[in-house]
Every structure is written in structure tokens, then in C-alpha cells.
Amino acid sequence: MADLMRITALALGLLFLGCVAALAQTTPTPPAVLVADDIVVTPDRRLIASGSVEAFQGQTRLTAQAIEYDANAGTLIITGPIAIDNGEGAVILADQAELSRDLQDGLLIGARLVLDEQLQLASVRMNRVGGRYTQLYKTAVTSCRVCEDDPRPPLWQIRAKRVIHDEEERQLYFDEALLYWRNTPIFYLPRLRMPDPTLDRASGFLFPEIRSSTLLGTGVKVPYFITIGESRDLTLTPYISNQTRTLEFRYRQAFRKGRIVFEGAASRDDLQPDDQRGYLFGVGEFELGRDFRLQFDVELTSDDAYLSDYGYSDKDRLDSEVRVSRTRRDEYIQLSYINVKTLRDDENDDFLPSDIVEALYDRRFFPTALGGEFRLAAEARTHLRQSDDPGDSDGDGVADGRDVTRVNIEADWRHTRFVGGFEVATRLGLSADAFEIKQDAVFDSTDSEISPHAAITLRYPMVRHDPGGVSQVIEPVVQLSYVGGDGLNVPNDESTFVEFDEGNLLTLSRFPAPDRRERGWAAAIGATWARFDPDGWSANLTIGQVIRQESQGDFTVSSGLGGLQSDYLLAGQMKFDGGLAIAGRSLFDDQFDVAKAEFRGSWRNDRIDIGSSYVWIDEDDQEDRPDPISELSFDGSYRIDRFWTADLDWRYDLTEGRAATARAGIAYSNECIRVAASVTRRFADSTTVEPSTNLGFTVSLRGFATEAGGHSQVRSCGKQAK
Template sequence: MSSARRSVSAKRGLLAGVALLVLSWTGAAQAQGKPMAQGAVSADGLKPGELYMEADLVIRDDKTKVTTAKGQVEVRYEGRTLRADELVYDEARGVMTAKGEVQVIAADGSVEYADQLVLDDAMKAGAARGFSARMPGDIKLAAASAIRRNENVNELNRAIYTPCDICAADGTTPKTPTWSIQAEKVVQDHAHQVVYYRNAVIRILGAPVLYLPVFWHPDPEAERKSGFLPPKFGASNRRGLSYEQPYLQVLSPSSDLTLSPQINTKVNPLLNAHYRKRFYSGALDARVGYTHDTDFDGKGNPFGQDTSRSYVLASGAFAINDKWRWGFTAERTSDDLLFDKYEVGDVYAARGPFIADDRRLISQVYATRQDQKSWFSAGAFTIQGLRPGDNDRTFPTVGPLIEGRWEPGTQILNGRLRLLGSAVALTRDQSTLNTALPGIDSRRVTGEADWRATFTSTAGLRISPYVNIRADAYSLGDLSGMSSTSKSLARGLAVAGADISFPLARRFKTSTVVLEPVAQLAISPKVKQVVVGYTAAKAPIFLNEDSIAFEFDETNLFRANKFPGYDLYEDGARFNVAGRASMFWDDGRRASLLVGRSFRDSDDDAFTTTSGLSRKASDWIVAADAQPMRGVSFFTRARLDADDLSIQRAEAGANVSVKRGSGYFRYLRNVADANGSKVENLDLGGELYLSKHWGVTAYGNRDLVQDAWVIRDLGVVYRDECTRIDVIYRREDTVIGRLGPTESIAVRLTLATLGGPMYAN
């Protein structure tokens, strides 16, 4: 309905006050701090400074200077929308009032509700009755009344706060939130990005569980804020009852410090600290821990003298310019079993380009340069071993380690040419074979040229010829079992050959099948390996610093030189061959199988007898993977003996991810590893939800050679939209050094907005 008294002049008196009200409460400071760009257009089609208003009736009283809009009032301004039954602007008093089912909708989707909302024209103070809000992150606030003290402080009386659902799935039936905080008074301080509570009661499923006279947590709108993070509870027969309470201290917009004291009933506390800082060119990340205590066994029984025990896990990575980068890692501990005793997590992570084995720490410094044609890196590192029997003096100090490659911008003989170079120096204190002798020192310089081209016929036959030429120079010292303690040598290496494949494809009604025979021919002159000593049986011991962990499988079947490092080299004539079959269904299912082996003109004693490559005909290589349905995939690879097809090494795994949960398993069997020991291990885990909120989790690692579990975890989990609780029982049966089997229970509690993703920013 329109009124004859509605006019443009009547609207004009209302517009200034309406703009203030639309920008009220929690969105005011944000809207002022982030004005629309000049010429920009908001989602509602309005330019900066433009205001749109609708109402059934607008009345202007020129005598009292009061303008009133009534009936389905809607105002849009600066990306925000105000809706109310009635708007009144008292120009003389500078007061704006919205009445009747008031809503203020922000551009981010957050909504504020009130029965009545009043604001002064300076936008510094105001009040609301029957106030509630739905904020980003699905956070809900409700209060009997709300007072806006100024642009930074809002005060709520008789309030409740929760990020949990308050309505059932049908959207109409009320629901008791999983957890909530009720308080006599709540103060939201935008300037300090903190929410304070007075006389707060924390409720779980509506029942009061904790009363706090004073309580606070970071403002949900804050990107980062100092405060307590979720605690960690646990109990074990090593440390007794354990409580760890992390506290995040924001030091600056680019740095923070997390202190996590771990309090134990059987042993002394361990203080953990985690410092992070971002620079304009990179970032620094450092974790340290310290305690002063005696040693203790797997039952928590102390022995020995009190002493300081500590660890450091630090890394940094920085950009010098658009091509150069440098960085470092520092990983050390005073006690080989410190991480196991105090259950320090995320220890053996990759923090730099050089990576150590599991249960070993690496400290390194490095620099790299990369552009479109070249790559260069230089670094140095040392290793600390934490495995039983590790002797750090037998580990080499590596430095410098230099690698580089360069490619011309144009093709050479219709192929790609790559020039490579590397150099490394290794120094050992003790011999790995006899600790009474000094360790072997070695220095190597290598230059290499690699050319490869690819030609494809019209029938689909693909031929890739290649040539690789390499020169090595070695300087060796502290040799044992040789006629002299040092020597220098040089050698030239070369390989030439071609990769050949001929894929054949056949289309069926709902699938495609690809059969692909693959072959590789490689020819190299005989190479004299670098000998550093002899066994008691007068067999030569070859220098091998960089190919110790070599495994023959489908990933290196078609490598011209199967050794991953430089010290050992594959020579002679060899022919690598395989057949690959793949099937792809239109609905996303797939499967593939590869079978292959390698043939050579003579035996090669550079390969160990357990590698599967030392004889003229290698072991068989089999690899398969498949995804038979959505969310389910598996893989397997195996090496079969060339004579009787017995399994020499096998690895298999599967991943499952369905609506009710997810899981995986990994199986590894190796008849003889690099040390000649048999390995057979099973690793599996997953979680299954028995209902919408309740589930079970499990993890297990079993040593099948010892016929014993290494670790067993069994847990119960509850989760909903705002809470996750994990209760996990763990038993470790392995004996690590002086630590025997142990049992523990851990409780992990995560509450949305009180230790959720916001703390990871």
C-alpha cells in the first residue's frame, strides 16, 4: 500500500540514520575498516554510498523532525541488509530505532536478530532487546539484552554461546546443544579480539559441568589470538597420569609461541615449546623440549643420576631472490629414548631436502637455484641415530654435497640434452666394520652428459634412443684392508640403448583395454668398481655410500643404471622387458598389471645375491593396482625368484573410504633386507562409525617375524558438528632400549572455536 504523504523529501530525512543502523553492532567496525573500492558494485547492485529502501509507508513530521517507515521495511547499504516492521529516526535526538523482528544481514551471511534495536547517530552506542546472532563458523549467540558501548565493545546480559546445532534435522524442533557456555554477562572486545564471561557455566548436553567466575576465549572473528589450546590427557605405566596444557601466545602478526608443559605423576614434567615466525622471504619453525630428571624404565622406575634432558626440532626456509633459496634443519636430542618416553609426536618428519631414515635425526644446511634451464644445489648434513645399536661416529659427516644440471633451450639431434655435475665429501670417525679403526673418508667429483630422443611411428611404435656418458674422480682415505691407507682414482662410464614400446588399445562397450609390450636395450663397457677392502675370504668390498637401500621393483626395472647412487654402476649388455595390461571402465573403475624381468650377458657381483639382479636372468617383477569401486583401491608388487618363483619380496596394500568410515592396510615381506635380515610386517588402521555420532578407531602394527604386535590402538570416538572426543587405548609390546612393553590411555577433546582450525592460522 502506498500513502499520498510518501515523498522523496520524506525519505531523505530517513536515509542518514538508516545507513548508521545498517552498519551497527558487530559488523560496524568491519564495514568501516573495509570500504568498497571506488566504482565497485556490491552483490545487491549498489555502488559505494548508495542506499536502497523499501517500506509500505513513510511518514515525516517536520515539527518534531521524526521520520517513520512502516510495514515490511527493507534497507540495503554497503553490502548489508536491514529488515524490520518499523524504523524511526529522531533527527533532533540523533537516535535510530528499529522495531519488530529486526534482522541485520551481513555480506558474509551472518545475521543478527532483535526485538528492538536502538543506535545513536554517532554509531558509538546502542542497545538491543531480545538479541541473538548467527556468526561465521555457525556460531550462535543469544542474550536477553545487548548493549553497544562503543565501536569495539559489545556487552550481552544473560547470554548463551554455542557453535553447536540448536535445531533438529527438520529445522523446526529445538535441540539441546552438545555444549554451550551460559553467563551472567558476556563482553565481546573487538580491539583485543577476546570474549570475556562473568559467572560462566559450561554445559554438556544441557547439564552444568563446570562453573567459572571468570572465563575467556578468542573472539571467533579473530584470525589469531593468544589463549589456551585443547589439553591432552593420558595415563601410562611409564609416566603415570599425564596432563599437557598448550598455551598459544601471539607475539606479532607474523610470529607466535606455544608453550606445552606436560605434567606427569611418576616422572618430572617436560616443558615443550613451539616457535613460529614468518619473514618477508621465508619462515622459521622451531620445537624444543626440556626436563631435568633421572632416567626411567618402561614401568616408570627411576635409575641413574638427575641430569638435563632436551631436544630440538627446527627448520627454516628462505628465498634470496626469485631463483635462489636457502634453508636449514637442526634435529638433536640428548637422550635416544626421550621421544618415546614422553610420547613427543611428529618427530621424524621431512623438514628439508635431505631426509634421514626412521628413528634418525638429520641436521642440514642447503642452498638451491632453479630457473627454466638449470638446477643447482649445495648442502651439508650430519645424522644422529636413535635406533638400538646405532653408533653416531660411524655415520658420515656429509659436506659439501653439490649437484647441478643444465639443459640448452634447443633440441640437439632432435632430442633433449642434459649436462649434469655433482660432488660430495664424506668423513667418518669410526669404521662401520671395526670400530677400532678410523672410518673411510671419500671425496667424489662427477661430470655427466645425458641425451634422449623419442620417435613415434604412424602405427604407434615408440622408440626412445639414449646415450649417457659419465666421468668420476675419487679420493679415498683411511682405507682398511688395503695395501695403503689412501688412494685416488678416476674412471669413465657410458651407456647407450633404446626404450621401445608398442601400446595396443581396444574399445569395448563400456571400457577400454590397453596392452603394452615394453623393452629396453642397454649396453655399457665393463666397469671396474671402486674397491675399499676385502673380506676374510678375499672377496672385494665395493665402495657403496649411496645405494645401500636399493630394492629391485617396477620403479627401476627400466633404469639403464639401476643403482640409485653414483658409487656402484651397472655394466655389460642387458635387456629389460615387461608386458603391461590396463583396463579402464567408463564409470571410473580401473585395473593394471605389469610383469617383467631383466637379462644380462654375465653375472654382476656389484649387486648383492639377495637383490635379485646378480645373475644373468633376474628375478621376476610383478606389480598390479586396481580401483574396483568408488572409494576402494588396492596395490601389490612382488619379486619372485627366477628359479622356483618363490616370493623374495612382496608388498601389498588397500585403501577404503566409504560413508561410514575409512581404513587401510599395508603388508611387507622381504626374505632378506640390506642387512640380510628377514622382514615381515603388517600395518593397518581405520575408523568406523556405527551411528551418526559414535564410532570406533583401531590401529595395529605387527611384526610377523617375531609374531608379536609392535603397537595396538583401540579407540572410541564421538563427533558432531561442534565436538570431537577420542578415547584411545594403546599397548606397545616392543622393547626399545631400556623401555619395555607399556600401556596407556589418551583422551583428546576438540571443541569448535575453542581449539579448532582457527588456531592453525
């Protein structure tokens, strides 16, 4: 019976509002719909709806206890509690209201405006004007959760004489705004404009950051965000302290088939008072058609210490690159130009390969007559030094002005089949290498060679399944290979640092670049073991060694690949269901003398994310390392509770017996505020970089479009943070 009465009331409401709309001689508006438990139409053309009233006008939805509609005046008198949702993230709550028939104009008493379920604006009185503007008088604004049973004020609020919300521009305008922390006023602004939380991009000030540095003093950064159309924006950040006057910037632009981002800074400071200092970093990528992609990366700085002094980057070599490439399933093409600038105080840019041009082509075919896979690879590279001196003025064994051009072509046929449980992989091929060397008094100007190569690899995988669901896999492997040729008399500019790991155990050449190759007969022997437990943990282990007919003189001592027998390679990792993971790799000889070792352990759960690493690399004059490297590092974060998070990063040089860098931070974040503080210490010292300590402090008020991103916890009533 109640449902029948409600349906009848709905029909009467629709009929009445339809007749009114037909008689009105105004601009057509979307039809109105009224639903209520009870609807009465009086003789003087007044409609009275009561009991769970709902009204719809376009996207706008209104709920109230009662509505009285005066057709002669065209007004709605509404009794609360009232809720008006415009369908675009704005909700108005009020005790009582008098509105126009289309809900676009009118007066609301005891009203609150809620934007995007984040920002609350509570006022004594609210006016709706033209369906676009909402004016609130004697207003308190906050994004903090307000609990009725908690007498305390929110953590922060902005009190204003008047606030105007522009729904079209999605902006908030404050008159006589005063920011409060609890009940304590912080600062006053006669006029203030802020974007509402439904707006993704808006010009205006972002939240400032306070920074203190032993090099630059104490200062403040005040970013200003500028929108330039729908696809571009610019952020300018003045950084003012008693030691520096800096302007930082970031420019972003999106294109139909690409994007660019540039960031940089310009400074005048007391560290180098006579110099204009600055840097520029930029990246971009564009689709060129036919699957080609253009990418660029720009890295420029005014001096070697600027990036470190201001904390913009830890890089000690800058590389700018322009690349055109295409990646397809069976083909890869690349053409690139790279410019390198060193920031190390023991290197001279004039003597380093600073301009590099490289072209790559990789293609694979699947011949039906032979079976298997045929690969063709070609690479051309030129690197130039700024110096023209063919001699060695600094005594490092490298000609100061040596320029090198090389071309490498390799053709391979590969085939894999299974015979009696063995996986047999065969490889046959031919390599052609040609070099041109200029401005070097030691090496010939040209050299070339054609080298055949062949390899056969045998694997015998063995699998065991235990009744408890545990699976184990053991796979011994052996590879016999041959690379012909006598080797070229060319300088080593690219393969100066060689790594021996499980990834290149079965390759024919373990040099990182084709400017040199391993020659002669060689055998690679190894085995892999893996275990998978249904309880959630797994482990794997790899061991291997390379044995040669003749030693390779181009390998360094610490590479583990010198001599007739390489060092033993041992690598493995374990993962547990509780979030614990351990991984390590080591190279050691027959006397268990370790050349290189690295270990990493980490533990992650809902509250903890920590990790620690240890690295050991033996001394090696061939790699310009007169002393061994022994370093311990730690990184982690701890979620103290729902709102507090602490993090720590620390790196300790065991050889020097001192810390290299350290950083600690703590942050508080909830639904309405984020506060973060950090301290960073750099202990390293050189002729261009000085030890320094930096303190940072930021406060972000959530609820505006300028807030800091990221997940936030919402406080529960009765459990607010002290």
C-alpha cells in the same frame, strides 16, 4: 501500486534523514537509508516507518517491523523482531530496542548476539556503547544449535552475569562465568576472556588435553598461544604428570620471502631423573632471488629414547640438513650439508657417516644439428665419520673412521624416433668417476675411471578398442645396453640397499648412488599390459627381467639382481569404481622362490576408508638382516554416523609372532563440540626403548577462535544427539 507506495516511502525517508543530517552540527557520518512499506512524518518532527522496515548506515543493516525516529532526541525506537548486521560477522537479534540515530549506542531487550554464524549469546538486556562495545546481562553463551521445540538445554553453555563483546579487538569478556554440560555445572571462573570466532589469531589458552602413559603417568597438557605481531606466534604447553614436568613449545614466523617453524620440549622426569631431556625440530625455507631457494631442516634430541618415550616421533635416525637449490625447466642446481645421528641401540654414531656435503648439477640441451637431447650431470659428495681409526673394531667389514670423497660426471645424448611402428630410443654417453678414500687400511687412497655406455630400447605399443568402449594396451619392450670399464675398487657406503622395480627396469645402473655401476653387456626384457573400462575400473600389469653377460658381485641376494639372470619382476594394480584398489609387486626366481613381495589393498567410500598391507623380505646378511621380515599392517577409519568416527591402526610382526604397534581412537564432532579419545600401544622393546601404552582425551568447544579445525556436522532440530 504497492511498489509505488514503497518507492514513495523510500524517497520521503531519504529526504527526511538527509535534512536532519544537514542540520546536525556533529562529525559527518555515512548517509542513512530507510526503506519501509509506510512512512509518516508527524508535525513534531517524528518519523514513523512500519511494515518490512530496512535501514542502512555504512556497513550496518537493520531490519524490523517498525521504527520511530525522534529528531529532537536523535533516537530510534524499534519494534521487533529486530535484526542488526554490522557487515563483519556480528548479528544482533532482539524483541525491541532504543538506539541512537547511527545505531551505535542504545538498549535492546530480549536480545541475542550471533557471531560468525557460530556463537550465540542470549541475554535479557543488551547495551550498545560507542559502536564498539556490546554489553549483555544475564547471558547464556553456546555454539550448539538451539531448537525451539526441544525443551532440553544445549550440550554445553557458559552462563555469565555479564558479557562484554569488543568489536574492535574481537574479544569476549565474561564476569562470573559458569560452564554447564546440559544442566550440570562443570566449573566456575570469576573472570574469563575468549576470542570471538571472527578472529583468526589471539593470545590465550587453547583447549587442554588429558594424557595417560605407562611410562609418564597421568597428566594434562594446557597450551597457551601468544601472538607476536602479525607474522609471528609462540605456543607454550606445560605438560604436568606424576612422572614428568615438561614444557613444550612451537614458534612460527612468516617473512616476506620465507617462513620458519620450530617445535620442541624440555623435560625433567623420573625415567632419567639426573638428566635434562628435550628435543628440537625445525624447518624453514626462503627465496634467495634468481630462482634460488634456501631450505633447512633441524632434528635434535637429548637422548635416544626421548622421542619415543613422549610420542613425539617414530624416527630412529635424525637427519638435519641445509640446502640451497634452484629448479628450472632445463636445469637443476643443489648444494647441501647433512648431519645424521642414529637412535638405534645397535649403531655407533662415531662409525657412521655423520657429516655429508653434496653438490649436484643437472643440465639438458637440445642440439639442432644432432637432434634429440643432450644431458650433462655432475655430482660431488663427501661423507665423514667422527672416528679416526682405520681399522674395523666392531667386525662389520667397515673401517671405523673411513672418509670418502667422490666426483661423478656423466654426459648423455638421447634420441627417440619411430620406425615401422616401433619406438626406438638411443642413448650414448660417457661417465667419469674419481674417489678419494681416507682412514681405511683395505682400500687404496685414490681411484678413478672413465666409462663409455650405450643403449638401444625398442617398444612396440599395440592398442585395441572394443565395441563396448573398453581399451587395452600391450607394450613389449627390450633394451640392449653396454657399460664399459673394469669397475673401481672402492667401498660400498651408499648402495647397500638396492630395490628392483618397474621404475628402474630400463636404467643402465640400478644402484641407488653412483658410487658403483653395473658393467658389461645386459638385456632388459619386459612387457606392460593395461585395460581401461568405461564402467569405471582399470588394471595394469608389468613383468620384466634383466639378463647379463657377466654377474655383478655388488648386488645383494635379496635385491633380485644377482647372477647372470635377475629375478622376475611382477607388478600390477587394479582400481574399481566403488573405491576398491589393489596393488602389488614381487620378485621371484625360476623355482618361484620369492625374495621380496608387497601388497596393498584399500577401500574408500563416504563412510569407510580402510587399507591393509603385507610385506615380505627374505633374510640377507649383506643387508644386515639375519632374519626375514614378514609384516602385516592395517589402517582405517569408519564413520559411524554424522557425528561419530572411529579409527584403527595396527601393525603385526609375523616373524616375531606379535604385534609391533596398535592404535585405536573414537571422536564425536558436531557444530559446537569435538570430543576425541585414543589409546596407543607400542610393543617393541630394546635397550633404549620400552613397551608403553598411551591414553589421550581432548575436548574442544567450537565457536571460539581457539577451536579445533576441520569439518563438522550441524545437528538438525528434532534429531539432536542423545
